[in-house]
Amino acid sequence: MPFEGTDTYIATDDLKVSVNAAITLQRPLLIKGEPGTGKTVLANEIARSLGAPLIEWHIKSTTKAQHGLYDYDAVARLRDGQLGDVRVQDISNYIVRGKLWEAFDSDVRPVVLIDEIDKADIEFPNDLLLELDRMEFHIYETKTTVISKNRPIVLITSNNEKELPDAFLRRCFFHYITFPNEETMQQIVDVHFPDIKKKLLREALQVFYDLRDIPGLKKKPSTSELLDWLKLLLAEEIDADILRTNDPAKLIPPLYGALLKSEQDVHLLERLAFLNRRERAND
Amino acid sequence: MFFKFFSDLRRLDVPVSLREYLDLLGALDKGLGHYQVEEFYYLARTILIKNESHIDRFDQVFASIFRGLEAVDFEEEIVEIPEEWLRKMGELLLTEEEKENIESLGGWEKLMETLRQRLEEQKERHQGGNKWIGTQGKSPFGAQGYNPEGIRIGQEENRNYSAVKVWDKRIFRDLDSDIELGTRNIKVALRRLRKFAREGSADELDLDDTVSSTARNGGWLDIKMVPERHNAVKVLLLFDVGGSMDSHVRTCEELFSAARTEFKHLEYYYFHNCIYESVWKENRRRQSRRLATWDLLHTYSSDYKLIIVGDAAMSPYEIAHPGGSVEHWNEESGDIWLRRLVKTYPNVSWLNPLPKDRWRYFQSAGMVSELLEGRMFPLTLDGLESAMRSMNN
Numbered sequence: 001m002p003f004e005g006t007d008t009y010i011a012t013d014d015l016k017v018s019v020n021a022a023i024t025l026q027r028p029l030l031i032k033g034e035p036g037t038g039k040t041v042l043a044n045e046i047a048r049s050l051g052a053p054l055i056e057w058h059i060k061s062t063t064k065a066q067h068g069l070y071d072y073d074a075v076a077r078l079r080d081g082q083l084g085d086v087r088v089q090d091i092s093n094y095i096v097r098g099k100l101w102e103a104f105d106s107d108v109r110p111v112v113l114i115d116e117i118d119k120a121d122i123e124f125p126n127d128l129l130l131e132l133d134r135m136e137f138h139i140y141e142t143k144t145t146v147i148s149k150n151r152p153i154v155l156i157t158s159n160n161e162k163e164l165p166d167a168f169l170r171r172c173f174f175h176y177i178t179f180p181n182e183e184t185m186q187q188i189v190d191v192h193f194p195d196i197k198k199k200l201l202r203e204a205l206q207v208f209y210d211l212r213d214i215p216g217l218k219k220k221p222s223t224s225e226l227l228d229w230l231k232l233l234l235a236e237e238i239d240a241d242i243l244r245t246n247d248p249a250k251l252i253p254p255l256y257g258a259l260l261k262s263e264q265d266v267h268l269l270e271r272l273a274f275l276n277r278r279e280r281a282n283d
Numbered sequence: 284m285f286f287k288f289f290s291d292l293r294r295l296d297v298p299v300s301l302r303e304y305l306d307l308l309g310a311l312d313k314g315l316g317h318y319q320v321e322e323f324y325y326l327a328r329t330i331l332i333k334n335e336s337h338i339d340r341f342d343q344v345f346a347s348i349f350r351g352l353e354a355v356d357f358e359e360e361i362v363e364i365p366e367e368w369l370r371k372m373g374e375l376l377l378t379e380e381e382k383e384n385i386e387s388l389g390g391w392e393k394l395m396e397t398l399r400q401r402l403e404e405q406k407e408r409h410q411g412g413n414k415w416i417g418t419q420g421k422s423p424f425g426a427q428g429y430n431p432e433g434i435r436i437g438q439e440e441n442r443n444y445s446a447v448k449v450w451d452k453r454i455f456r457d458l459d460s461d462i463e464l465g466t467r468n469i470k471v472a473l474r475r476l477r478k479f480a481r482e483g484s485a486d487e488l489d490l491d492d493t494v495s496s497t498a499r500n501g502g503w504l505d506i507k508m509v510p511e512r513h514n515a516v517k518v519l520l521l522f523d524v525g526g527s528m529d530s531h532v533r534t535c536e537e538l539f540s541a542a543r544t545e546f547k548h549l550e551y552y553y554f555h556n557c558i559y560e561s562v563w564k565e566n567r568r569r570q571s572r573r574l575a576t577w578d579l580l581h582t583y584s585s586d587y588k589l590i591i592v593g594d595a596a597m598s599p600y601e602i603a604h605p606g607g608s609v610e611h612w613n614e615e616s617g618d619i620w621l622r623r624l625v626k627t628y629p630n631v632s633w634l635n636p637l638p639k640d641r642w643r644y645f646q647s648a649g650m651v652s653e654l655l656e657g658r659m660f661p662l663t664l665d666g667l668e669s670a671m672r673s674m675n676n
Contacts, residue, residue: 013321013322013325014325014328014329017315017322017325017326017329018325018329020315021310021315021326021329021330022329024310024313024315025306025309025310025313025315027306029329030333032335161474162474166298166333169333169334170300170302170303170333172333173306173329173330174329174332174333174334175329176335176338215533216536218540
């Protein structure tokens with residue numbers, strides 16, 4: 001069954017093709033894109049629409065590839081050894097499963113999310129080449145091999161903090177989520193806030209895209225910020241007219257804190273608003 | 284199948300390998316993307332391309348191949364544009380009055396010739412395949428108020444396509460690594476410079492040392508700590524301001540704001556055209572608050588990486604002669620100061636916002652580059668990466 005997006009997630013055509021190609025050809029799919037364009041949520045939604053379990057592996061700067069496979073809990077074994085526990089004879093008692101093992105062991109085909117792979121050490125992707133290719137790995141301590149029962153659907157997200165090695169890239173399919181255009185954005189907002197007043201939405205989107213066009217913003221507001229902001233606007237019952245207002249005294253959008261995340265950006269906006277006001281005063 | 288497509292991609296330096304090619308064929312074999320050209324485009328893109336900076340080049344190749352334009356050659360462009368196309372376009376765009384005007388300008392034939400030339404230039408610049416006429420502010424066609432958007436020459440030849448295809452929109456153009464230099468891209472490039480070192484208070488367990496000290500201790504635990512790793516790179520930025528640099532202010536600002544968040548130790552100063560005996564930090568008070576370059580050399584140790592940003596476009600005298608500065612009388616010439624900087628900071632590079640092929644018009648650019656032992660790089664993403672690489676050695 002191909003992936004078509006869900007009732008809470010609007011997938012563009014190119015994204016659908018990428019996801020379905022990755023599922024059909026059983027390749028990991030590498031997702032990049034501006035922060036806040038729904039890279040991580042995508043895995044959630046694929047799992048939901050396919051009815052598959054989702055196994056999330058969030059990567060940190062200290063994560064090693066080995067952690068995804070298994071851990072050998074030597075400290076527990078040492079303690080048991082000193083206490084004279086019989087379990088200590090069997091080393092497999094101290095092998096702790098990692099996320100990938102969990103996925104390989106799943107009885108139905110799972111969706112695996114390797115989130116923010118670029119956070120890890122530069123060698124991390126290289127250490128996973130064979131595992132992702134063959135979907136199997138070897139446990140040296142017990143001399144057994146774990147083979148996946150069902151090849152999982154693997155999604156990998158990256159924020160471009162590090163370049164990924166070529167050998168790794170060659171094994172993945174790639175998709176770059178572009179910032180949605182106004183039409184797609186409208187659809188996205190519609191699924192999240194179905195009862196939002198049409199007028200309010202139109203005005204809010206206008207404000208939002210105007211804001212994105214301001215040169216020099218450190219962090220442009222993205223989809224997730226827009227959704228947060230709309231939530232606030234709805235909660236505060238802000239009127240559409242206030243958004244549209246050309247009143248020079250109120251050039252900064254209400255509740256702008258949800259849209260702009262950096263103090264410098266807020267200052268920039270205030271300064272622009274000030275200049276604008278002064279120009280009007282001179283007119 | 285699609286072999287020309289594949290080899291054209293390689294010709295434009297998109298790193299596609301046999302593996303991706305076979306993957307694409309495999310996907311088609313499984314029935315993916317067969318029935319719609321758009322779907323095929325998405326499929327090919329997701330399989331062949333691994334980096335957003337290559338998508339724009341991919342779009343161009345795709346456009347050229349799948350519109351049956353076999354004649355695209357990236358090196359030597361010989362494109363025949365059928366006369367009817369031009370004529371049709373002219374008729375479409377020009378009013379009777381304008382046509383008369385044209386007659387007076389040298390006639391229809393002449394105009395057609397010009398238009399043909401324009402189009403060929405256009406193709407060359409787009410590296411083939413793109414049939415759009417850009418905004419040609421200076422052309423007679425533009426002046427006569429024709430809106431270039433949405434008119435494609437040879438529309439009838441490609442009846443099957445609607446006006447704008449996804450790949451023709453070229454929305455990924457901004458991400459091509461040769462062109463744009465957004466803050467985010469600069470950050471990625473600057474990260475090449477990162478060098479982690481242990482610094483600060485000891486708050487991480489050093490396992491190896493703990494084990495060996497415990498063993499030496501006869502089994503009694505002896506815990507050893509080490510400091511956490513931090514990015515320990517120090518960067519000194521010198522910006523050329525004013526004059527010919529004014530048009531590059533934006534690029535420089537982006538570079539600066541990216542660098543600022545990327546490095547913990549970042550110092551910056553300004554200079555004008557060439558570095559002489561003093562630099563300054565606040566452009567507004569450049570006359571009153573200056574730092575002697577000697578002090579700069581003594582304040583920042585030689586493990587700082589020095590990045591100089593400037594267009595190096597000045598008169599050769601400003602570098603080679605005492606008193607050459609356009610602003611004041613300098614006792615010692617610019618090249619002496621540059622030599623001192625290079626000597627103090629072995630990791631130095633000069634970033635030039637001018638495109639590389641324009642450097643040769645300025646003798647001064649060559650002189651500066653020579654003083655820096657060739658470490659002058661264009662301020663593009665690729666240039667920035669080469670600069671970072673050269674400084675990491």
